[in-house]
Amino acid sequence: DAKTTQPNSMESNEEEPVHLPCNHSTISGTDYIHWYRQLPSQGPEYVIHGLTSNVNNRMASLAIAEDRKSSTLILHRATLRDAAVYYCILTTISNYGGATNKLIFGTGTLLAVQP
Amino acid sequence: DGGITQSPKYLFRKEGQNVTLSCEQNLNHDAMYWYRQDPGQGLRLIYYSQIVNDFQKGDIAEGYSVSREKKESFPLTVTSAQKNPTAFYLCASAQGVGSPLHFGNGTRLTVT
Numbered sequence: 384d385a386k387t388t389q390p391n392s393m394e395s396n397e398e399e400p401v402h403l404p405c406n407h408s409t410i411s412g413t414d415y416i417h418w419y420r421q422l423p424s425q426g427p428e429y430v431i432h433g434l435t436s437n438v439n440n441r442m443a444s445l446a447i448a449e450d451r452k453s454s455t456l457i458l459h460r461a462t463l464r465d466a467a468v469y470y471c472i473l474t475t476i477s478n479y480g481g482a483t484n485k486l487i488f489g490t491g492t493l494l495a496v497q498p
Numbered sequence: 499d500g501g502i503t504q505s506p507k508y509l510f511r512k513e514g515q516n517v518t519l520s521c522e523q524n525l526n527h528d529a530m531y532w533y534r535q536d537p538g539q540g541l542r543l544i545y546y547s548q549i550v551n552d553f554q555k556g557d558i559a560e561g562y563s564v565s566r567e568k569k570e571s572f573p574l575t576v577t578s579a580q581k582n583p584t585a586f587y588l589c590a591s592a593q594g595v596g597s598p599l600h601f602g603n604g605t606r607l608t609v610t
Contacts, residue, residue, distance in 0.1 A: 432598060
């Protein structure tokens with residue numbers, strides 16, 4: 384299964400941009416890159432996902448390296464509500480019945496936002 | 499509103515008892531998943547199901563069982579064979595390959 388590597392923790396100041404890195408050097412050509420975030424005692428929340436091209440939505444931007452071995456989640460203006468654990472994960476193709484969404488979660492990056 | 503409902507939010511059981519955690523979705527998603535999360539750790543996959551009446555073991559299936567008799571329901575039974583059942587359990591669903599997962603708010607199970 385393709386794995387991802389993220390820093391354990393990062394800090395940011397409120398209203399400043401945040402760049403959360405993720406390395407996935409063993410990514411395969413059909414793996415999607417997903418980002419989720421989780422607040423304490425809640426289920427993870429979907430943030431953004433992509434395959435090859437950079438992606439933007441109302442929450443964040445996803446910048447994917449040309450070789451796809453790394454990606455960066457960009458929060459354009461951090462707020463206190465963005466403080467959470469951020470997970471970068473890849474879809475994994477199952478050997479059973481074709482492709483599936485067997486997402487493997489690591490320990491993520493704990494983002495602290497200072498006022 | 500569409501979403502995933504897990505119940506109950508907190509569950510307490512005595513060691514040696516089986517317990518079933520409920521997960522219901524009204525998103526019309528084909529795939530459903532159960533994850534376990536321990537303090538300070540990421541999520542680990544227990545079981546997943548791509549279609550009704552079919553499911554596959556994840557990375558830590560021992561001591562757990564599931565059923566998928568209806569598209570909208572994917573209950574998880576924690577059996578007495580599970581050595582360390584105390585954990586935060588998360589259910590999720592997805593439309594298909596590459597689609598985002600929608601998570602419930604979890605059930606915190608404590609076994610004493």
